[in-house]
Amino acid sequence: RDIRHISTGAMLRDAVTRGTHAGLSAKEFMDKGALVPDDIMFEMLDELFTSSEDRTSILLDGFPRNVNQVKQLEILASKHGTSVEAAICIDAPGKVLISRLGGRRLCPSCGAGYHTINLPPKKEGICDNCGTKLIVRNDDKPETIKHRLKVYKKQTEPLTAIYKKTGKLHIINGAEEMDKVAEKIENIINH
Numbered sequence: 001r002d003i004r005h006i007s008t009g010a011m012l013r014d015a016v017t018r019g020t021h022a023g024l025s026a027k028e029f030m031d032k033g034a035l036v037p038d039d040i041m042f043e044m045l046d047e048l049f050t051s052s053e054d055r056t057s058i059l060l061d062g063f064p065r066n067v068n069q070v071k072q073l074e075i076l077a078s079k080h081g082t083s084v085e086a087a088i089c090i091d092a093p094g095k096v097l098i099s100r101l102g103g104r105r106l107c108p109s110c111g112a113g114y115h116t117i118n119l120p121p122k123k124e125g126i127c128d129n130c131g132t133k134l135i136v137r138n139d140d141k142p143e144t145i146k147h148r149l150k151v152y153k154k155q156t157e158p159l160t161a162i163y164k165k166t167g168k169l170h171i172i173n174g175a176e177e178m179d180k181v182a183e184k185i186e187n188i189i190n191h
């Protein structure tokens with residue numbers, strides 16, 4: 001299947017780096033670990049859907065994240081002649097998430113992601129691909145992680161009930177090893 005993987009977080013970080021209008025407005029929310037306002041998300045995704053109309057599928061990673069975005073996604077999909085096929089919830093206990101996010105390292109140059117324990121670079125703190133010094137994302141700092149988990153609980157967790165009702169929900173155990181989680185996602189997508 002021809003699938004385009006889109007992480008809305010990566011799209012936003014790219015917009016911040018490029019200093020676009022959307023990026024400038026989004027940065028303060030991202031740094032706090034808050035959700036970026038829905039109107040900014042909607043505009044970005046509308047452009048994305050327009051540029052993806054020739055593709056068969058899009059895998060949205062990190063969207064929707066609140067009830068209003070579920071509605072936005074329905075509107076966008078029908079506007080672009082498509083629909084939501086499945087929703088995947090990668091479920092993991094708070095402790096696991098804190099260690100995953102806290103150990104995460106990012107290459108500011110090529111965007112490659114690492115983890116100090118689960119996916120370390122060959123040379124500590126240096127990107128395997130391009131040799132750039134790795135950074136910790138602003139929102140992966142301990143205080144911000146706590147806030148992000150609260151935001152998730154309040155705004156995003158209720159979406160599982162919504163997608164469950166429509167019969168589109170798949171729950172995956174995210175505490176398992178990365179390869180296993182990836183394999184399960186692939187199975188759902190290729191089904």
Ligand code: AMP
Binds near residue numbers: 148
């Ligand atoms: P992520 O890389 O998915 O963890 O996203 C990083 C940050 O980008 C989040 O903490 C939010 O500030 C913002 N973000 C990503 N996706 C969304 C979304 N669907 N709605 C609002 N904000 C988002």
